[in-house]
Structure formats: structure tokens, C-alpha cells
Amino acid sequence: PFEVLVVGGGPAGSAAAIYAARKGIRTGVVAERFGGQVLDTLAIENFISVSRTEGPKLGVALEQHVKDYDVDVINLQRAKKLVPAQDGRLAEVHLESGAVLKSRAVILATGARWREMNVPGEAEYKNRGVAFCPHCDGPLFKGKRVAVIGGGNSGVEAAIDLAGIVSHVTLLEFADTLRADAVLQAKLASLPNVTIIKSAQTREVLGDGQKVTGLVYRDRTTDRDRTIELEGIFVQIGLLPNTDWLKDTLTLSARGEIEVDARGQTSAPGIFAAGDATTVPFKQIVIAMGEGAKASLGAFDYLIRHP
Ligand code: FAD
Numbered sequence: 001p002f003e004v005l006v007v008g009g010g011p012a013g014s015a016a017a018i019y020a021a022r023k024g025i026r027t028g029v030v031a032e033r034f035g036g037q038v039l040d041t042l043a044i045e046n047f048i049s050v051s052r053t054e055g056p057k058l059g060v061a062l063e064q065h066v067k068d069y070d071v072d073v074i075n076l077q078r079a080k081k082l083v084p085a086q087d088g089r090l091a092e093v094h095l096e097s098g099a100v101l102k103s104r105a106v107i108l109a110t111g112a113r114w115r116e117m118n119v120p121g122e123a124e125y126k127n128r129g130v131a132f133c134p135h136c137d138g139p140l141f142k143g144k145r146v147a148v149i150g151g152g153n154s155g156v157e158a159a160i161d162l163a164g165i166v167s168h169v170t171l172l173e174f175a176d177t178l179r180a181d182a183v184l185q186a187k188l189a190s191l192p193n194v195t196i197i198k199s200a201q202t203r204e205v206l207g208d209g210q211k212v213t214g215l216v217y218r219d220r221t222t223d224r225d226r227t228i229e230l231e232g233i234f235v236q237i238g239l240l241p242n243t244d245w246l247k248d249t250l251t252l253s254a255r256g257e258i259e260v261d262a263r264g265q266t267s268a269p270g271i272f273a274a275g276d277a278t279t280v281p282f283k284q285i286v287i288a289m290g291e292g293a294k295a296s297l298g299a300f301d302y303l304i305r306h307p
Helices: 011-021 036-040 055-067 134-141 153-163 182-189 285-305
Strands: 002-007 027-031 071-075 079-083 091-095 100-108 112-114 145-149 168-172 194-197 200-207 212-219 224-229 232-235 239-241 271-273
Touching: 002 011, 002 091, 002 285, 011 027, 011 036, 011 055, 011 071, 011 100, 011 285, 027 100, 036 055, 055 071, 100 285, 134 153, 134 232, 145 153, 153 168, 153 182, 182 194, 212 232, 271 285
Parallel strands: 002 027, 002 100, 027 071, 100 271, 145 168, 145 232, 168 194
Antiparallel strands: 079 091, 091 100, 112 239, 200 212, 212 224
16 A cells, blocks of 8 residues: 555646655555646746746656656556545545555645637647636737637636736627626726627637637627637636546535645545645646645645554
């Protein structure tokens, strides 16, 4: 059995595994896809102390750093069930392969995924104009025209943020009203370089084969299609934590995020969590790494108090 078993091999899981291994305790990582979301990223310019890198490169570096230590890396395996420690028995992580891994402490770092529009052109132009993270990719569109899809809090926050960087922002909302908080809506309405279009259903991402050149939306009040010329599209219709398999076992927030305290402890003793899968605000690489380190130290502290 493991002393610490990490589920997830993204920035949070990698940091957790390294911090555990450095304590000299038996550490394992099980991951569906080692590297996590960074594998789907191109330019990364906010990984502090590294001016510029690329996602696949960072993904390889994460795995290499973990493998510098005596860590059991179990890649391409998906966890489907968690049984927390009980009555002196170890915690169990059940894999889809049928295997059961046992550990004294478990750190969950299964991350999240952005909800997509599922329209033609979106997948083709991902990282070539279609973006999901304004904190990450906003500066790449300096002085350009962008759209934000989604009029909830994240969409309106993204539009306000981007309006300070890009030349023009068009915010498109499917419904006939925005769902964001009133203060955010008021702030948005006060900005000179923002256009808000409601009752708009995005239909297609247009491009020239290299990058995004526009988008087509249907005006749901007239049923007519309209085209906007632009260089970037930020999709802000939800971030889905990879926690479906945990909902009967742990306390999750209304959005499905694992609730954690300041040490990364979840609602079950000995079960810790870190990164995009948790309630920690702002989903970023450096934040996920810090949270992974913290949850791992939290788990170590738990282990020395529960011999
Ligand atoms: P993830 O990276 O999502 O890793 C989750 C891990 O868990 C993966 O290994 C996954 O395979 C595994 N997993 C999931 N479910 C299971 C399961 N049931 N069983 C086993 N394993 C499982 N952030 C920045 O700071 N800067 C950027 O420039 C930036 N750009 C981005 C661009 C894109 C296109 C995307 C999608 C994200 C970007 N981000 C960026 C956000 C950043 O990638 C995330 O905040 C970060 O990767 C979160 O790390 P994590 O370890 O919590 O989760």
C-alpha cells in the first residue's frame, strides 16, 4: 500500500507527488493523462520565472520532475470510486481497469475542463483564436477585436478584464438577459469599447485556415444569422470539475468542486484535494502547483498525527 496516493497528474498532482516523495514516504500517482490541461495549451507566459513556454513542454517537464523521485506513476488509468479510510482500514481508490489501490492518505487533483460551444470551427481554431482563459491568453489579443461567449459572472468578468487590453469586446449571451451580478453588469455597461448582444446563439467559428477571422451567431429574436469580424473568441460557459465519481463520497460545492479547507483537507479524514477540482478560486497553473504542495504537506501532517 501507499502512504500517499495522488489521483491526477497535472500541475497540482505533480506538485503533491514531489512534496510527498521528498518526505521519503511511499508515494503513487494515478493519472488518466499525465500532464493534464497543460497538454492542451500552447503559449504559457505566466508560469512565473519562465518567461515563455509551451504546454506540451511543461507537461513533459512535470512528468520528468516527478520521475526524479521514487514515485510509482500509473498513467492512462482512470479512477472511478473512492472509499475513505474507515475502522482502521486504508483508503481505497478503485480504477476502471478493476484494480484497487490502497493508501493511508489520498490527494485528489483531477482538475477540470472548460465547457465548449460544440459548433463548427471551435475545435479547429482552439489556441488559434479560440481561447478559454482570459488570465492566460488575454494579453495575446492586445489591440485586437474579441468576443466573449456567455453572460454569467465569468463571461462578464472576462469582458471587463479584456476591455482593458483589447480594442473591442462583443459579449454574446444566449438568453435575453445577462445572469451576472448587477455590479458587474453596471461596470460592463460603463465601458466604451464593449458591445452586448443578447438572444444570440453562436453558430460557427470562422477562420482562414490559420487563425480565427470571425464568428456567426443567430439572432434568436429574428432567426437571422449575423457575422462579426474579429480575431479572438473567449468561451466562458462554464468550468466543469472532474469530480462526478466523488459526489456520493465527499462534500462538493453547487458547481461540483471538492470543498477543501486551508490545508487541502476534504470532508473525509485522510482525503485531501488540490487544484482546479477544488473550491479554491482562480484556476491557474501556479495556483494549482501551490495548492498541490499545500495539500501534500497537509497529508503528511495528517499521517504523522495518525500513526
Ligand atoms: P489538470 O491540469 O486538469 O490535471 C488533472 C489531472 O487529473 C490529469 O492528469 C487528468 O488526466 C487526471 N484525471 C482527471 N480525472 C481523473 C480520474 N477520474 N482518474 C485519474 N485521473 C484523472 N493556466 C495558466 O496558469 N496559464 C496559462 O497560460 C493557461 N492556459 C490554459 C489554456 C488552456 C487551453 C487550458 C485548458 C487551460 C489553461 N490554463 C492555464 C489553466 C491550467 O492548465 C489549469 O489551471 C491547471 O492545469 C490545473 O491543474 P490541475 O492539476 O488542478 O488539473
